[in-house]
Amino acid sequence: MFKAATISCVLLLSIFQATFAEIINIGIYHNAKITSFIFHPEEGTYSVFTEQGKLLDLDKSELLELKYVNNRIAIKSLDKDYGSFKKVHFIGTSWNNSFKIKSSKSKRIKIYEDNLFVNLHNYYNYFQLINNIEIDNYVAGVVESEVGRSPPPEYFKLQAIICRTYALKNLERHRAEGFSLCDKVHCQAYNRKPKSVLIKEAALETNGIVIVDSDINLITATFYSNCGGETAKSEEVWKQKLYYLRSVKDTFCLHENNAVWEKKIPKTKWTNYLVSHGFPKGSLQHECSVEYFQNCREQFFENQNVQIPFTTIRKDFHLKSAQFNVIPSGNFVTLKGKGFGHGVGLCQEGAMKMAKTGYSYIDILHFYYEDVHMINLESLAFFKADY
Ligand SMILES: [Zn+2]
Numbered sequence: 001m002f003k004a005a006t007i008s009c010v011l012l013l014s015i016f017q018a019t020f021a022e023i024i025n026i027g028i029y030h031n032a033k034i035t036s037f038i039f040h041p042e043e044g045t046y047s048v049f050t051e052q053g054k055l056l057d058l059d060k061s062e063l064l065e066l067k068y069v070n071n072r073i074a075i076k077s078l079d080k081d082y083g084s085f086k087k088v089h090f091i092g093t094s095w096n097n098s099f100k101i102k103s104s105k106s107k108r109i110k111i112y113e114d115n116l117f118v119n120l121h122n123y124y125n126y127f128q129l130i131n132n133i134e135i136d137n138y139v140a141g142v143v144e145s146e147v148g149r150s151p152p153p154e155y156f157k158l159q160a161i162i163c164r165t166y167a168l169k170n171l172e173r174h175r176a177e178g179f180s181l182c183d184k185v186h187c188q189a190y191n192r193k194p195k196s197v198l199i200k201e202a203a204l205e206t207n208g209i210v211i212v213d214s215d216i217n218l219i220t221a222t223f224y225s226n227c228g229g230e231t232a233k234s235e236e237v238w239k240q241k242l243y244y245l246r247s248v249k250d251t252f253c254l255h256e257n258n259a260v261w262e263k264k265i266p267k268t269k270w271t272n273y274l275v276s277h278g279f280p281k282g283s284l285q286h287e288c289s290v291e292y293f294q295n296c297r298e299q300f301f302e303n304q305n306v307q308i309p310f311t312t313i314r315k316d317f318h319l320k321s322a323q324f325n326v327i328p329s330g331n332f333v334t335l336k337g338k339g340f341g342h343g344v345g346l347c348q349e350g351a352m353k354m355a356k357t358g359y360s361y362i363d364i365l366h367f368y369y370e371d372v373h374m375i376n377l378e379s380l381a382f383f384k385a386d387y
């Protein structure tokens with residue numbers, strides 16, 4: 001019954017589309033230790049504010065240099081010295097605003113949308129840069145940074161919903177540092193304003209849509225490259241059992257780039273490893289005792305009453321996945337594996353294939369996340385309101 005309600009929610013999205021706009025604070029150049037940079041409007045106009053009030057207006061013909069000097073932010077243009085301050089805010093004043101940054105640490109110019117807050121780092125001698133940005137602009141930047149520009153448009157919509165859900169579920173992650181999310185893979189990769197118009201459209205078209213569980217809480221929308229034919233349950237990889245992160249058989253990814261892998265390692269290295277985990281030394285003399293086949297996704301490498309979680313072996317040998325067979329030959333064993341990544345939640349290569357084949361982003365989400373619902377944030381606020 002809820003599915004029907006979800007579909008109506010999705011159909012109702014267009015009503016809310018123009019109304020939802022959330023601003024989010026992203027720590028950019030995180031840990032890059034920026035001590036000087038040039039700010040240049042790329043689109044629109046900016047007003048510059050400091051702790052003393054408005055300092056000046058900037059348009060595309062102008063640029064400012066900001067430098068860390070004696071625990072202050074010194075501001076200069078090409079022909080004027082504006083003095084030094086404790087904080088500087090660049091606020092966009094046109095309909096669309098974006099700016100270029102050229103930092104002291106990199107030759108590459110990066111472009112970001114909306115506003116920029118410049119603070120002095122609490123403990124160290126460098127700036128803290130915060131991109132104060134409308135969430136859909138951020139989501140589009142993340143989608144392009146995470147998956148590039150080649151997937152089909154339907155896939156961009158799917159990834160936009162996942163990135164938005166992730167961002168809103170993790171708003172507190174960097175609260176102690178004064179922003180919500182950083183721009184590294186620790187949170188979600190966010191490199192710059194997207195170049196692709198299709199990605200921008202996908203973020204705007206799915207405006208406000210997030211994925212929730214049966215208690216109307218935002219889900220942990222995990223994803224990875226390729227499941228190798230079968231996704232993993234959440235508790236197989238992490239401790240937490242989440243009902244919507246179940247194992248599904250996936251034939252869509254079987255012929256994609258990361259479907260299979262191989263790694264050859266010296267046999268002694270492998271047997272020593274098994275012995276260090278409790279396998280009796282004498283039990284590994286014969287080839288057949290080293291051989292191992294995972295018929296379907298298994299949780300433990302299990303033999304001689306000894307168990308090692310496949311996720312542990314994956315970590316210890318830096319393997320692409322925890323799904324593999326062990327085949328001995330001579331002085332080596334070959335690990336023949338399937339998939340790339342932890343395997344929990346959405347399989348990106350499978351999902352891209354589904355999108356190319358004509359499935360909608362709604363079909364694809366329901367395929368990988370069991371019994372979840374897509375809902376608009378306006379509706380989420382309604383469900384969560386106290387009565
Ligand atoms: Zn982070």
Ligand SMILES: [Zn+2]
Binds near residue numbers: 227229350
């Ligand atoms: Zn897959």
